[in-house]
Amino acid sequence: MRCIAETAKPPNSGGTVMGLSDSYFLRNFHPMDVPRIADIVADALREHYEPSLYISLSREWPEGYLVAVDGAGMVQGFLLGVNQTPSEGRILMFAVDAVWRRRSVGSSLMSTFFHRCRMRGLRRVTLEVRVGNATAIRFYQRYGYTITDLFQGYYSDGENGYQMARYL
C-alpha cells in the first residue's frame, strides 16, 4: 500500500461527529463511504483498489480512518491511517476532493488524526508521498513532517517516493 496524511475541535466523547465548521464535519469511516472514497482516490491519487481493501483496512483501528462530509452528507475528503507498530501510526491514503481543497479540510483531518494517535499512545507518524507532489510535501512540512528516506520507483508508474515522518 502506498501513501497514497485541525482547525477542527477535538473528538466529542459520545458520537462519531468530531469536528464541525460552517460547511463540513468529520466522522469515522463507514463502509457505505467506499464508492465515494474510491472516486476521490481515482481522481486525486490516480490509484484503483478493490472496494474490499478500504473495508479491511478499517478493521484494526477504526478511529484512525476519518472522513470529511459536507452539509449534504457527501464525503469530500478522507484520511486512512493504520497502527503500523505499537508506537507508530502510518498514513496510507489522504486526499480531498479537488473542489474542496484549500478550505482547511486536509488540516482538520490531519489534526484530528494526530489527536487520535496521541490518545492511542502513538509517538510517531509516517507516510509516503510522490517526490513530484510539491503541494502535499509542503502541506506535510507545515505539519512538522520531515523527509526520512527516498524509495526508488516506489509508485506503480515508476515515480520515486519520499518517506516522511514526525514525532507527536
Ligand SMILES: CC(C)(COP(=O)(O)OP(=O)(O)OC[C@H]1O[C@@H](n2cnc3c(N)ncnc32)[C@H](O)[C@@H]1OP(=O)(O)O)[C@@H](O)C(=O)NCCC(=O)NCCS
Ligand atoms: C494534500 C491535500 C490533502 C491537502 O488538503 P486541503 O484540504 O487542500 O488542505 P488545507 O486546505 O488544510 O491546506 C492546503 C493549503 O491551503 C491553505 N488554506 C487552507 N484554508 C485556506 C483558506 N481558507 N484560504 C486560503 N488558503 C487556505 C493552507 O494554508 C494550505 O497552504 P499550503 O499550500 O501552503 O500548505 C490536498 O491537496 C489533496 O487532496 N491533494 C491531492 C491528493 C494528495 O496529493 N494526497 C497526498 C498523497 S501522499
